[in-house]
Amino acid sequence: xxxxxxxxxxxxxxxxxxxxxxxxxxxxxxxxxxxxxxxxxxxxxxxxxxxxxxxxxxxxxxxxxxxxxxxxxxxxxxxxxxxxxxxxxxxxxxxxxxxxxxxxxxxxxxxxxxxxxxxxxxxxxxxxxxxxxxxxxxxxxxxxxxxxxxxxxxx
Amino acid sequence: xxxxxxxxxxxxxxxxxxxxxxxxxxxxxxxxxxxxxxxxxxxxxxxxxxxxxxxxxxxxxxxxxxxxxxxxxxxxxxxxxxxxxxxxxxxxxxxxxxxxxxxxxxxxxxxxxxxxxxxxxxxxxxxxxxxxxxxxxxxxxxxxxxxxxxxxxxxxxxxxxxxxxxxxxxxxxxxxxxxxxxxxxxxxxxxxxxxxxxxxxxxxxxxxxxxxxxxxxxxxxxxxxxxxxxxxxxxxxxxxxxxxxxxxxxxxxxxxxxxxxxxxxxxxxxxxxxxxxxxxxxxxxxxxxxxxxxxxxxxxxxxxxxxxxxxxxxxxxxxxxxxxxxxxxxxxxxxxxxxxxxxxxxxxxxxxxxxxxxxxxxxxxxxxxxxxxxxxxxxxxxxxxxxxxxxxxxxxxxxxxxxxxxxxxxxxxxxxxxxxxxxxxxxxxxxxxxxxxxxxxxxxxxxxxxxxxxxxxxxxxxxxxxxxxxxxxxxxxxxxxxxxxxxxxxxxxxxxx
Ligand SMILES: [Zn+2]
Numbered sequence: 328x329x330x331x332x333x334x335x336x337x338x339x340x341x342x343x344x345x346x347x348x349x350x351x352x353x354x355x356x357x358x359x360x361x362x363x364x365x366x367x368x369x370x371x372x373x374x375x376x377x378x379x380x381x382x383x384x385x386x387x388x389x390x391x392x393x394x395x396x397x398x399x400x401x402x403x404x405x406x407x408x409x410x411x412x413x414x415x416x417x418x419x420x421x422x423x424x425x426x427x428x429x430x431x432x433x434x435x436x437x438x439x440x441x442x443x444x445x446x447x448x449x450x451x452x453x454x455x456x457x458x459x460x461x462x463x464x465x466x467x468x469x470x471x472x473x474x475x476x477x478x479x480x481x482x
Numbered sequence: 483x484x485x486x487x488x489x490x491x492x493x494x495x496x497x498x499x500x501x502x503x504x505x506x507x508x509x510x511x512x513x514x515x516x517x518x519x520x521x522x523x524x525x526x527x528x529x530x531x532x533x534x535x536x537x538x539x540x541x542x543x544x545x546x547x548x549x550x551x552x553x554x555x556x557x558x559x560x561x562x563x564x565x566x567x568x569x570x571x572x573x574x575x576x577x578x579x580x581x582x583x584x585x586x587x588x589x590x591x592x593x594x595x596x597x598x599x600x601x602x603x604x605x606x607x608x609x610x611x612x613x614x615x616x617x618x619x620x621x622x623x624x625x626x627x628x629x630x631x632x633x634x635x636x637x638x639x640x641x642x643x644x645x646x647x648x649x650x651x652x653x654x655x656x657x658x659x660x661x662x663x664x665x666x667x668x669x670x671x672x673x674x675x676x677x678x679x680x681x682x683x684x685x686x687x688x689x690x691x692x693x694x695x696x697x698x699x700x701x702x703x704x705x706x707x708x709x710x711x712x713x714x715x716x717x718x719x720x721x722x723x724x725x726x727x728x729x730x731x732x733x734x735x736x737x738x739x740x741x742x743x744x745x746x747x748x749x750x751x752x753x754x755x756x757x758x759x760x761x762x763x764x765x766x767x768x769x770x771x772x773x774x775x776x777x778x779x780x781x782x783x784x785x786x787x788x789x790x791x792x793x794x795x796x797x798x799x800x801x802x803x804x805x806x807x808x809x810x811x812x813x814x815x816x817x818x819x820x821x822x823x824x825x826x827x828x829x830x831x832x833x834x835x836x837x838x839x840x841x842x843x844x845x846x847x848x849x850x851x852x853x854x855x856x857x858x859x860x861x862x863x864x865x866x867x868x869x870x871x872x873x874x875x876x877x878x879x880x881x882x883x884x885x886x887x888x889x890x891x892x893x894x895x896x897x898x899x900x901x902x903x904x905x906x907x908x909x910x911x912x913x914x915x916x917x918x919x920x921x922x923x924x925x926x927x928x929x930x931x932x933x934x935x936x937x938x939x940x941x942x943x944x945x946x947x948x949x950x951x952x953x954x955x956x957x958x959x960x961x962x963x964x965x966x967x968x969x970x971x972x973x974x975x976x977x978x979x
Contacts, residue, residue, distance in 0.1 A: 388752055427559050427757070436763070453518045461624060469621075
């Protein structure tokens with residue numbers, strides 16, 4: 328692959344001057360460390376703690392109802408996972424190109440498909456498993472129309 | 483109102499790409515099919531399905547990026563943007579987060595104060611969502627997933643727009659650029675172009691940033707400007723009263739002409755982006771980019787240069803005439819048939835746009851052709867129709883189309899130049915407006931204008947103005963010689979009704 332600088336580079340494991348940080352700056356994104364609170368888990372060098380607030384916040388985002396015992400368990404498990412992954416923080420990654428994607432090694436680039444139509448599902452098949460439908464549409468609990476305007480491109 | 487504060491506006495524009503199929507599956511991406519007939523396991527998010535990216539969508543995105551002067555990334559990747567909403571069957575949208583397809587372009591537009599240039603921060607590919615329908619459903623909302631998965635381009639400007647009018651001009655120039663590349667029809671009323679805005683105010687001259695308010699649900703170019711004008715004065719009012727502007731998302735209510743705070747909770751903005759595990763990074767070979775660059779059509783800027791230096795048109799005309807490829811094409815083709823740039827430009831920018839606006843038609847939807855417009859101009863030159871009849875003819879050419887000469891016959895617009903045919907009307911007008919005639923005879927040349935209007939009214943605008951004026955003068959001179967003076971002013975000016 329070629330790095331953003333133009334010299335040919337493998338996608339993984341070879342030193343370049345932090346292209347992810349450059350790319351994020353170019354794209355006008357927050358740099359790591361300035362994101363929402365829950366991304367910034369405390370600790371380093373192996374000891375990582377996840378707060379109860381973080382667990383509850385993620386539970387709300389994921390639409391999960393956790394009782395206090397479950398939340399405590401999640402706190403412990405997520406902490407353990409982050410501590411395990413946190414081991415990587417012990418490495419000196421100065422000048423190492425970030426792993427953009429775990430498949431980057433297996434597939435040098437994303438395979439593309441020609442713009443040729445394929446037959447869609449037969450009429451009705453799409454709705455066959457829907458709990459409720461009306462006039463060829465999926466019927467869902469009422470959505471406040473104002474919110475419906477958010478439409479494409481997401482919120 | 484806003485004099486102590488200056489607005490800082492950035493636009494986020496979504497453009498649907500005109501590919502035949504969706505971004506990650508082979509479903510047709512055509513607009514207007516019956517609900518849920520263009521869906522498959524991939525775009526419905528059924529378990530076990532895998533996305534495969536459409537090559538054409540990437541090519542179109544690169545084409546648009548190049549037209550905007552962006553730098554196309556050598557490597558970009560896709561990420562999942564997670565949120566729950568019924569129009570999103572997977573509960574995430576495949577988008578691009580930290581490594582977008584392109585960055586760093588610019589869009590230029592013409593303001594009364596001269597050219598302005600606004601930076602493009604980033605351009606990325608993502609998939610569209612489904613559509614929610616609410617009308618006539620009591621039990622809930624209806625979802626149609628035909629649009630779900632259609633490739634979308636998101637184009638984010640730098641926050642460099644200084645006024646709502648600048649935002650409108652930027653959007654017009656951006657739409658024109660994208661339309662010229664042919665990658666999208668950019669029809670706002672169909673949703674193939676959508677626009678959100680970030681608006682904040684700061685004390686004039688300050689470098690500080692005010693609280694950012696996101697404005698959504700602006701469905702036309704007019705509503706973009708209206709919504710931003712409302713939002714700018716609202717924030718100015720809050721700040722002038724010593725208040726603080728809340729950082730929030732607001733929706734534009736077209737009917738009431740106001741923005742109001744969205745009911746969605748703040749946490750909805752926490753999208754927990756992470757790399758899309760089903761799609762490895764996309765490498766874009768520079769050779770491919772250069773190939774696409776070489777195939778770019780003539781863009782508005784090159785066309786404007788041609789119109790200004792080649793044809794001697796004013797710069798403003800050149801901008802209007804390149805505001806859409808359809809308008810540019812109409813101008814070019816009409817000019818080929820009727821080689822008078824000024825005349826063609828005046829008609830296209832004046833009456834053609836006026837009729838289209840009045841009828842809320844896009845040029846592509848109208849029946850107007852270059853042949854029709856050129857034919858009309860020739861009929862005027864030959865004295866076969868008056869300027870007033872030409873306007874009526876243009877309406878017909880836009881709405882129904884057809885051959886100008888035949889339309890003139892059908893609509894009875896032929897100019898009447900035969901003095902014998904006009905003599906009767908002229909006699910009537912003179913007889914019924916004795917006081918105006920007296921005014922004319924006493925030297926008030928303006929009185930003739932009124933009498934001409936009467937002749938035009940009675941001939942449905944078909945009288946040849948020169949012939950009619952000559953006949954009127956002759957007839958009144960005859961009155962004057964008759965020496966009878968003005969009799970009792972029976973009808974007066976109103977007699978002409
Ligand atoms: Zn599909």
